[in-house]
Amino acid sequence: MTETQLAIFVEVADQRSFTVAALRLGISQSAVSHAIGMLEKELGVRLFRRSKMEISLTDIGSRLLLRAREVGGIFESIRQEAADARGMRTGTLRIGSFGPTASLRLLPPLLDKFKQRYPGVEVHIDEGEDSEVIQWLRDRRVDLGFVVLPEEQFETLHLVTDQMVALLPRNHPHALQSSIALSDLCSDPFVLTEAGSAKIVMDLFDRHHLSPRIRYKSSQIVSTLAYIQRGEAVTILAQMALPAQLGEGVVALPLNPPLPRLVGLAYHNQRQISPVTQAFIKLAGKMDFPLSQLNG
Secondary structure (H helix, E strand, O other): OOHHHHHHHHHHHHHOOHHHHHHHHOOOHHHHHHHHHHHHHHHOOOOEEEOOOOEEEOHHHHHHHHHHHHHHHHHHHHHHHHHHHOOOOOEEEEEEEEHHHHHHHHHHHHHHHHHHHOOOEEEEEEEEOHHHHHHHHHOOOOOEEEEEEOOOOOEEEEEEEEEEEEEEEOOOOOOOOOOEEHHHHOOOEEEEEOOOOHHHHHHHHHHOOOOOEEEEEEOOHHHHHHHHHOOOOEEEEEHHHOOOOOOOOEEEEEEEOOOEEEEEEEEOOHHHOOHHHHHHHHHHHHOOOOHHHHOO
């Protein structure tokens, strides 16, 4: 088997399409089909289930996909270390990012500095929910990812400590307070933003033996804010996830007692990651993220 065959296998698995994989790789669909066919013949197993509508990985295909990603990472590390020896910084860096906190607040200043220092590195960014970033790390689809800490499955680097805040309609009885107790949020309808901080929020209520009256579930912060602006609900969100302007109908209050949220980078063992990934982590560790700037 060849590195090219494994790279094509990974791309087809990611895209679940021979046609899309061919377009992304810049080769013909027949070349993709031929590479997969030769790889399956050499291994003696079927990697994909094929139908007229879609393709999917077989059980052994799913297991071998992880190994193929590992091998691809090794090839990339070899190229990068050789480039380092020639005094050149080249290669590919794949980053997993989630929501406004990472994608809008933390990642842009980091990328600016990284690209200035390593202009030859090609950076790919996949954005999803924080749980998806963890899965991408497990599958080695990304080299590192922004996560909410603690995260015990991987090595981590703390970047910033955020605060969870309550969001209330401006005419809410508690809107003029300097802070709000968790118990004061249990009598109103509650909108739970399922991406991002949902687990932190529900764990918080559980620890205090309280239950919010969840009436709405939202996948987007803009939808959550709309419920509050209309006076229909209250919620708890991370301060760094909020837009700079909440709107006239929304008030943000600190929780009492405060609830911090730690955000950082997660990555595999230092011995298993590429020089480019190590360079990004080293740069991130030297960055300063003042909350006053991050919160707009």
